[in-house]
C-alpha cells in the first residue's frame with residue numbers, strides 16, 4: 516500500500532491537471548504503513564480514495580474551493596467518510612471543484628481551473644472536475660463527487676470515466692456542505708461500473724443525522740454481471756436534435772444498438788416537460804443556495820477579517836472578499852426569487868414544474884425499465900470558452916438537471932468519442948432501482 520501511494524503522490528505532484536486542492540500525504544502514508552504492517556479487512560481495505568472538497572474530512576482542510584472557507588479544518592467526518600474509513604479505505608486528498616459546486620466546468624474554483632487529461636486546453640466538466648480528472652489520469656483509483664444538477668455525471672462524461680448519482684435519500688448528506696439540499700446526492704466516480712457498485716455498497720445506507728436518508732437494499736456489486744435480455748430501454752425524443760453535437764448523437768445511438776445486441780429492446784418515449792427543467796432547476800437551486808450560504812458570516816468558519824468592527828460590517832466585508840463572482844450572482848438571484856412578492860411567481864412556480872417533470876419520469880418508467888440519453892449535449896469545451904456567458908453554461912446542463920428534480924438514479928458511462936473527446940451515455944432508472952441501473956451499465960461496458 517505504501518509503495519502504491521508513493522507512486523500516486525509522485526504522479527499527482529508532477530501533474531499539470533490541478534485536480535487536487537489539498538493532499539493528505541502524511542496521514543495517508545502513515546495509514547498505508549500501518550496497513551502493510553498489519554493488514555486490516557473491509558471492502559476497500561488499503562484502497563486510496565480522493566474526495567471532493569465539499570465533503571467534510573476530519574483533520575483535512577475542506578474549502579469548497581472558496582476563499583471564504585480557506586483554513587477550515589472540520590472537526591468531524593461526513594457520513595460517507597466514516598463509511599469509507601470503516602471499510603478500510605485511505606483518504607489521499609481533496610479534489611478541486613467549482614466554488615460551492617456551482618458550475619459545469621471547474622473554472623470557478625479559487626484554486627484555478629482543473630484541466631481535462633484528454634486535452635489540457637479543455638475543461639474537465641464540473642462541478643466535481645477534480646475527482647473525474649484525477650480518476651481519468653490515474654491520480655486516484657476512485658473518487659467521490661456530489662451531484663446537485665449533474666456535477667458527478669458531467670465531469671465523468673467529459674473525462675471518460677463512470678459517474679453515478681444515486682436516488683435522492685440513498686446516501687446520507689451529513690457532512691456534505693450544502694448547495695441545494697433537495698437536489699443533491701454524493702456519488703462515486705470510477706474507472707468501471709463494478710467499482711461504482713462497490714463504492715455505492717459502502718456509502719449507501721440509513722443515517723439518522725440526515726432526515727431524508729433511507730435504508731439501502733444493498734448488495735449492488737452482486738446484482739451486476741447478469742444479462743439484460745428482455746429489458747426495455749426508452750429513448751426520449753426531447754434529448755436529441757437541436758443543440759446536440761452530431762458525434763455525441765452517433766455515439767449514443769451506437770450504444771443503444773449495443774444494448775439491443777445484448778438482448779434488450781428499445782422504443783422512443785417522450786418526456787414532454789423537459790424544456791422547463793432548466794429554468795425550474797436554476798430557480799430552486801439558487802433559492803436553496805442563497806439560504807444555505809447565509810451561514811458563511813466570517814465568524815464561525817474559515818477566513819476572518821476586521822474583527823474589531825461591528826457584525827454588519829464584518830459580515831459584508833468577509834462575504835465581499837470571500838465569495839467569487841458566480842457564487843455572488845446565485846446568492847443575489849436566489850434571494851430575489853425568494854423575496855416577498857416574487858416567491859409565488861418564481862419559487863412556487865418552479866416547485867410545481869418540478870412535480871410535472873417528476874411525473875414525466877414516472878409515466879415513462881411505467882412503460883420502460885431504463886431510459887438512455889446523452890449525458891451532455893457536447894464533449895468538453897475549451898477553458899474560458901463559456902465562463903463569461905453564464906446562460907450558455909447553464910444550458911449545457913439540460914440533460915442532467917431533470918434527473919435531480921425527479922430524484923431518480925442515473926449513471927454516465929463512456930460510450931465512445933466525438934472529435935477525439937470522450938462522450939458519456941446517461942442511463943436512468945426508477946427510484947431505488949440502482950441494482951438494475953448498474954446491471955445494464957455493466958453489461959454495456
Ligand code: GLN
Pocket residue numbers: 616617618619641642661662663664665666667694800912
Ligand atoms: N452545473 C449545475 C449548477 O451549476 C450543477 C452543479 C452540481 O451538480 N453541483 O448548478
